[in-house]
Amino acid sequence: MTAMPTPYSNTNAAPVATIGIALRWAIVALRKTSTTAQLDAETLVMHITGFSRAELVARGPHELSAAQAADLARLVERRATGEPIAYLTHTREFWSLELMVSPSTLIPRPETELLVEQALALIPTDVAWTIADLGTGCGAIALALAKERPRCHVVAIDNVPATLDIVQKNAWRHKLKNIEFLQGSWFEPLAARVNMVVSNPPYIRNDDPHLAWGDVRFEPDYALLGGVDGLDAIRHIVAHAKDYLYPDGILLLEHGYDQGMAVCSLMQHHGYSDIACHQDIACRDRVSVCQGR
Ligand code: GLN
Numbered sequence: 001m002t003a004m005p006t007p008y009s010n011t012n013a014a015p016v017a018t019i020g021i022a023l024r025w026a027i028v029a030l031r032k033t034s035t036t037a038q039l040d041a042e043t044l045v046m047h048i049t050g051f052s053r054a055e056l057v058a059r060g061p062h063e064l065s066a067a068q069a070a071d072l073a074r075l076v077e078r079r080a081t082g083e084p085i086a087y088l089t090h091t092r093e094f095w096s097l098e099l100m101v102s103p104s105t106l107i108p109r110p111e112t113e114l115l116v117e118q119a120l121a122l123i124p125t126d127v128a129w130t131i132a133d134l135g136t137g138c139g140a141i142a143l144a145l146a147k148e149r150p151r152c153h154v155v156a157i158d159n160v161p162a163t164l165d166i167v168q169k170n171a172w173r174h175k176l177k178n179i180e181f182l183q184g185s186w187f188e189p190l191a192a193r194v195n196m197v198v199s200n201p202p203y204i205r206n207d208d209p210h211l212a213w214g215d216v217r218f219e220p221d222y223a224l225l226g227g228v229d230g231l232d233a234i235r236h237i238v239a240h241a242k243d244y245l246y247p248d249g250i251l252l253l254e255h256g257y258d259q260g261m262a263v264c265s266l267m268q269h270h271g272y273s274d275i276a277c278h279q280d281i282a283c284r285d286r287v288s289v290c291q292g293r
Contacts, residue, residue: 030080033079111254131155143171146171159184194249197237197249251267252287
């Protein structure tokens with residue numbers, strides 16, 4: 001990266017580049033390592049300038065300050081090493097909520113919106129259920145459910161204090177008050193039974209080759225790795241959810257595309273009823289659901 005010709009070679013001189021030039025430079029700089037170079041470059045310039053995408057075009061001739069140019073050069077350099085865009089801008093959108101993320105949290109994925117959709121399909125609009133989100137991370141699932149079901153009470157649980165700090169900030173940012181935050185491992189901090197348990201637990205096999213590619217290289221192992229067969233956390237949750245659910249309570253779990261059968265048979269083995277597996281938009285098994293009695 002350092003050898004790359006850039007408009008930032010003289011960062012002491014201000015102004016050093018226009019938005020249009022900076023954008024073109026960033027796209028070229030990222031093409032070697034990113035398949036989404038244009039989108040990445042636009043996102044980083046938007047982050048640095050605070051401009052919208054439409055403003056980027058309109059303000060092409062607008063000059064960046066030396067500090068902005070230097071910040072952009074640093075972020076482009078980090079992106080070129082593969083660091084996820086969401087960790088560089090500290091945000092990712094999920095369920096139309098702009099969420100703060102950090103390297104202590106998994107970056108929310110679009111496929112997790114399927115879990116939210118399936119949960120909402122099962123939660124009547126007028127009930128005041130208690131819903132526990134285990135391993136909440138940045139709170140994507142918990143916050144989406146709290147927003148869509150304001151009468152429900154959502155308990156966001158995570159073992160990692162730095163992560164709980166992020167989900168709390170996200171709740172404040174979106175003015176969601178029907179949510180509480182508890183630190184602990186899976187069900188451990190729950191003091192009473194709940195109507196629904198949801199989770200996107202770590203489910204990747206420890207030796208999965210896709211851990212060597214893309215964003216996952218930078219995400220925390222504790223949010224990704226599920227043991228030799230990827231099912232360690234899921235086994236624990238399925239084995240214990242019944243002790244924390246009301247008899248007709250519902251368990252919903254996200255899992256890997258090739259784990260649907262295994263998760264559903266675990267649910268069967270533990271005596272749950274109404275077991276079903278749902279596919280994501282790529283038609284791959286992604287979310288399994290069952291009832292506690
Ligand atoms: N869906 C993520 C991936 O495959 C993994 C998320 C998880 O382990 N909970 O990259």
